[in-house]
Amino acid sequence: xxxxxxxxxKKAHSQWLTETGxxxxxxxxxFFGTIFVLIFTGLAFLSTMWAPYDPLKFNYIEKxxxxxxxxxxxxxxxxxxxxxxxxxxxxxxxxxxxxxxxxTFLISIPLGLLTGYKGGHIDEIMMRxxxxxxxxxxxxxxxxxxxxxxxxxxxxxxxxxWWVDPYVIIAIGFTMAPRTTRVIxxxxxxxxxxxxxxxCRARGESSVYIVxxxxxxxxxxxxxxxxxxxxxxxxxxxxxxxxLGLGASPPAPAWGLMIYEAKxxxxxxxxxxxxxxxxxxxxxxxFNLLGDGLRDxxxxxxxxxxxxx
Amino acid sequence: MAAILRILPRRLAILALTLWLISLFVFAMTQxxxxxxxxxxxxxxxxxxxxxxxxxxxxxxxxxxxxxVDWLVNFIQGDFGKSLTLRVPVKPIVxxxxxxxxxxxxxxxxxxxxxxxxxGVISAIKKDSWFDHLVxxxxxxxxSIPEFVSGSLLILFFSGSVWSILPAGGYVPLSEGFWxxxxxxxxxxxxxxxxxxxxxxxxxxxxxxxVLRTNYVRxxxxxxxxxxxxxxxxxxxxxxxxxxxxxxxxxxxLIGGIVIVEIVFSFPGLGxxxxxxxxxxxxxxxxxxxxxxxxxYIFANLLADMLYMLLDPKTRPDI
Numbered sequence: 001x002x003x004x005x006x007x008x009x010k011k012a013h014s015q016w017l018t019e020t021g022x023x024x025x026x027x028x029x030x031f032f033g034t035i036f037v038l039i040f041t042g043l044a045f046l047s048t049m050w051a052p053y054d055p056l057k058f059n060y061i062e063k064x065x066x067x068x069x070x071x072x073x074x075x076x077x078x079x080x081x082x083x084x085x086x087x088x089x090x091x092x093x094x095x096x097x098x099x100x101x102x103x104t105f106l107i108s109i110p111l112g113l114l115t116g117y118k119g120g121h122i123d124e125i126m127m128r129x130x131x132x133x134x135x136x137x138x139x140x141x142x143x144x145x146x147x148x149x150x151x152x153x154x155x156x157x158x159x160x161x162w163w164v165d166p167y168v169i170i171a172i173g174f175t176m177a178p179r180t181t182r183v184i185x186x187x188x189x190x191x192x193x194x195x196x197x198x199x200c201r202a203r204g205e206s207s208v209y210i211v212x213x214x215x216x217x218x219x220x221x222x223x224x225x226x227x228x229x230x231x232x233x234x235x236x237x238x239x240x241x242x243x244l245g246l247g248a249s250p251p252a253p254a255w256g257l258m259i260y261e262a263k264x265x266x267x268x269x270x271x272x273x274x275x276x277x278x279x280x281x282x283x284x285x286x287f288n289l290l291g292d293g294l295r296d297x298x299x300x301x302x303x304x305x306x307x308x309x
Numbered sequence: 310m311a312a313i314l315r316i317l318p319r320r321l322a323i324l325a326l327t328l329w330l331i332s333l334f335v336f337a338m339t340q341x342x343x344x345x346x347x348x349x350x351x352x353x354x355x356x357x358x359x360x361x362x363x364x365x366x367x368x369x370x371x372x373x374x375x376x377x378v379d380w381l382v383n384f385i386q387g388d389f390g391k392s393l394t395l396r397v398p399v400k401p402i403v404x405x406x407x408x409x410x411x412x413x414x415x416x417x418x419x420x421x422x423x424x425x426x427x428x429g430v431i432s433a434i435k436k437d438s439w440f441d442h443l444v445x446x447x448x449x450x451x452x453s454i455p456e457f458v459s460g461s462l463l464i465l466f467f468s469g470s471v472w473s474i475l476p477a478g479g480y481v482p483l484s485e486g487f488w489x490x491x492x493x494x495x496x497x498x499x500x501x502x503x504x505x506x507x508x509x510x511x512x513x514x515x516x517x518x519x520v521l522r523t524n525y526v527r528x529x530x531x532x533x534x535x536x537x538x539x540x541x542x543x544x545x546x547x548x549x550x551x552x553x554x555x556x557x558x559x560x561x562x563l564i565g566g567i568v569i570v571e572i573v574f575s576f577p578g579l580g581x582x583x584x585x586x587x588x589x590x591x592x593x594x595x596x597x598x599x600x601x602x603x604x605x606y607i608f609a610n611l612l613a614d615m616l617y618m619l620l621d622p623k624t625r626p627d628i
Contacts, residue, residue: 132330135603137565140583144338147587236455240569243457244584256457263461263573270465277458284453 030293036286044091048162053081055088055253064269076258076272077265078251085253086279088163092254093283095164096172096238096247097231103173104230105223108181113211113219115181116188127185134178142237145171146246163252172237176230187222191215221298228291232284239280255280316615324607328600332384335599336377339592367393380593384600390593392586403582403597409480410571410578414563416494417502422556425506429513429552434540436518444510451507456566460500460573467496478574497574501566505559512555517548553620557613561606 052072059079067074073082115123133141149167158166188211191197200210241247242256250257255276262273351359364370368379383390389399432441451459467475475496481489520526521544529539568580575581579598586594618625 128326129330132327132334135327135607136331136334136599137561137568137602137606139565139568140599140602143584143587144335148338232453239455240457243569244572259457259461263464266465273461273465277462280458281450281454284455285450288449288453 029289029296033286033289033293036282037290040090040094040283040286043087044094047087047090051084051087053084055080055084056251064265066269066271073275074269074271076262077268082272082275085258086255086275088253089255089258089276089279091162092164092248092252093235093238093280095162096169097235099169100172100176100234100238101227101230103170104176104180105227107174107177108184109216109223112181112184113188113215114207116185117192117207117211117215130178130181138175138237139240142171142175142241143244143246145174146241163248163254165248168238168241168247172234175237176233180226180230183222183226184219187219188215191218225291225295225298228287228294232287232291235284235287320611324604324611327607328604331603332381332596332600335596336592339590339595340373380596384596389597392594393591394589399593399597403579403594403601406577406579406582407601409576410567410580413494413498413501413576413578414567417498417563418560420498421502421506421509425509426513426552429510430517430545432510432514433517433521448507448510451503454503456500456504456569457573459503460497460570463496463500478576480577497570497576500573501563501570504566505563508559509552509556513548513552516551517544520544520548550620554617557616558610560613561609564602564606564609
């Protein structure tokens with residue numbers, strides 16, 4: 001490389017940095033959201049290596065202690081350290097959310113793009129089926145799917161890691177797929193009429209090529225924004241399912257489960273319930289900030305800003 | 310009006326088709342679930358003969374197609390069947406629970422409408438004031454907290470050991486007094502409405518702010534009208550539209566949230582019944598519950614669409 005190209009590259013590099021910096025300065029939601037998400041990710045990694053106490057260890061002598069120097073968040077009904085349990089719950093929460101969204105996209109990106117592009121009868125039928133699944137409230141749908149776990153276990157043994165329950169992830173992933181398919185499909189429909197797509201067809205490209213090599217790169221912003229929103233939903237649903245006892249089983253330090261267990265002992269001590277509640281809310285706020293921030297940059301006119309669901 | 314009603318036959322037909330597909334799906338799922346009602350009733354130590362006997366009685370040993378068609382034929386005629394685990398007709402139980410859930414839902418909806426619009430309007434008028442920022446932050450947090458978290462925290466604050474001014478759950482019919490009935494509805498409906506309230510408030514605020522920037526509002530102000538008249542008589546009417554849309558579109562969402570709230574507060578509603586019947590593999594009960602919930606959901610959306618057409622003539626079907 002000549003001296004000029006090196007200088008040009010350096011300038012481009014620092015320009016990218018300043019542009020990103022500018023982005024973060026202007027859009028405070030994105031900034032704080034990213035920071036919080038990074039903090040939680042860091043804590044998740046930390047928890048796999050270290051925690052003040054063993055999150056599973058009982059210690060009946062020290063039941064229901066309030067927060068103190070020895071136990072930063074106090075202890076629960078079994079004498080377990082609440083801080084260690086909350087800390088170890090972070091990877092469960094994050095992995096469940098992220099993997100569930102991953103599965104959702106695995107289904108809805110090909111499905112949404114292909115049906116949106118092809119249109120016609122297939123599109124009609126697929127959307128009818130899609131809407132049927134959307135008509136069952138999300139939690140009930142996830143419930144039904146999770147309940148099928150024992151039957152699947154007869155055929156294939158899915159691994160559990162760090163107390164994360166793969167059946168919950170699959171259930172949530174499938175539950176969110178219909179809505180995401182709709183969103184991606186409408187992007188595909190908008191793109192379908194662009195001239196460069198016509199040009200591809202005139203060149204004789206196959207549908208698969210058009211969808212995955214031409215349309216998909218243009219749909220990425222929508223996908224990223226959708227991912228931001230869906231991770232929050234996935235985390236909420238994961239926590240709700242473990243609250244209902246359908247997610248991780250005791251003694252796993254899943255936050256939903258901890259809140260359920262602690263609710264019966266509110267009269268003894270509120271702390272085992274309060275801290276997981278706060279932690280869960282913070283994680284969801286972080287991802288909401290991130291998702292909102294991303295949407296402000298990538299898709300500010302989106303109608304998604306107005307609707308839930 | 311007649312034009313709006315024209316969409317009804319088609320939409321109702323789609324509703325029926327969707328419900329039929331859902332019933333197929335639910336039936337398929339219940340067959341995948343391990344164990345069946347006989348197993349649930351008698352427990353895991355039951356002998357094989359006892360299980361077979363009970364299965365015969367409940368009709369669980371017939372072929373799947375027969376079981377499904379039999380159930381479907383009865384269901385269409387209004388006979389929801391008998392609960393497999395409780396051995397009593399499903400219909401009265403489900404309808405009673407439905408009533409309770411509807412009460413909860415309607416109260417939550419009313420709270421959302423009144424509080425959401427009120428706080429949204431005030432926030433818009435006092436834009437960027439401390440009030441605006443405070444309410445906005447509260448709204449953002451409200452969106453982010455799952456219902457069981459807000460429900461549990463509400464129980465902690467209002468029914469806790471320190472001071473207990475509201476009961477933590479259950480249901481008491483209106484016949485036993487207004488306050489016993491109403492006090493048990495306050496906390497669950499609040500937990501239920503927090504999320505939607507936040508959205509409605511944000512929507513109301515942003516649409517009113519936008520309307521207050523338009524030219525005709527500027528004209529009204531320049532004409533010398535009092536600010537109060539400008540806002541409440543002119544601007545508000547047009548700002549309501551997107552908010553009403555939001556409200557109507559997301560009413561169905563409330564129905565989903567009700568399930569968790571009912572569990573947190575031990576409220577005897579349809580959501581809790583659904584979860585219990587899934588645990589007990591009580592097929593007629595599961596079908597009745599899920600179909601009722603889904604049809605409420607679809608019906609709410611249909612009603613929302615029709616109301617929207619009423620309010621905005623542009624969306625009506627052409628003659």
